[in-house]
Amino acid sequence: MTQRQPLPSVIKFNQLLNALTKMKHFSSCLHLFKQMSLIGVPVDAYSINIAIKCCCSLFRTKDGFALLGCCFRRAVVPDVCTFNTLLDGLVLEDRILEAEILFKKLIKQKLCEPDVVTYNTMIQGLCKFGYNDIATGLLRLMDERGCKPDVVAYNIIVDSLCKDKMIDDAFNLFKEMVFHKLVLPDVITYNSLIHGLL
Known part of the structure; x- marks a missing residue:
């Protein structure tokens, strides 16, 4: 692909990046992304x-x-998916305070409108550290801001409360x-409650 003149469109490169990610070849995907940038493929928000x-x-x-900084340098506008991914990364690395700061910044600076995934990621992170009260408060905030909580949001908190014997x-x-x-409710809701009762 890199040898062809003219270069294939960014869409073709994105399909390859996506395929590598689905196969969990994350390092190879990042290597390809770096090559794309070096040869002048106009990377977009998706890439x-x-x-x-x-x-x-x-x-x-x-x-x-x-890479988020790279977005701004290239005049690519980051979307809610970009911030959801970063929040998830912070939660995975047990950096919940930084995730909370980023989440608050999204709302205060109106960088993007948080969606169900954004809230669920934060709720997951808070429950991971036993902050069930704050997670429940976030569930209420989610509802107040017009983002209807789904079964996943409730399941996360119900499961956390059951694990904490509450x-x-x-x-x-x-x-x-x-x-x-x-x-x-779904099977996960009932499983959590049964496990809690046991």
Whole structure:
């Protein structure tokens, strides 16, 4: 592909990057991304998002943030997927305070409108460290801001409450989920509750 004149479109390169990522060949994908930049392929937001995902999957979130800087230098506007990937990378690396700072910055500076994935990533990170109250508060904020919590958001908190032996709180949240918010539970919800009761 790099030998052809004119070069193939960025779409063809993105398809290759995507295929490498799906096969979990993250280092190879980053190498290809670097080659693309060197030979002058006009990388777009999609290419950069894939490269950031690879960095985060390799526990190199700092490199992901460097690529975010690359977005700004190339006048590529990062989207909610870009920030979701970086938040997920921070959570994977147990850097929950930095994830929280980034999340607040997204809202205050209106860098992007957080979606369900953004909130679920933060809720997952907070529950990972036992911050169930803050995660529940974030669930409320999510609803207030017009982003309807899904079964995944509830499942994360219910599971965390059950693991922390806070079974009454888990059942209260379950009742809210089913009877007030009309979110249908799934097998994961019930498994968490059964495990908590056991």
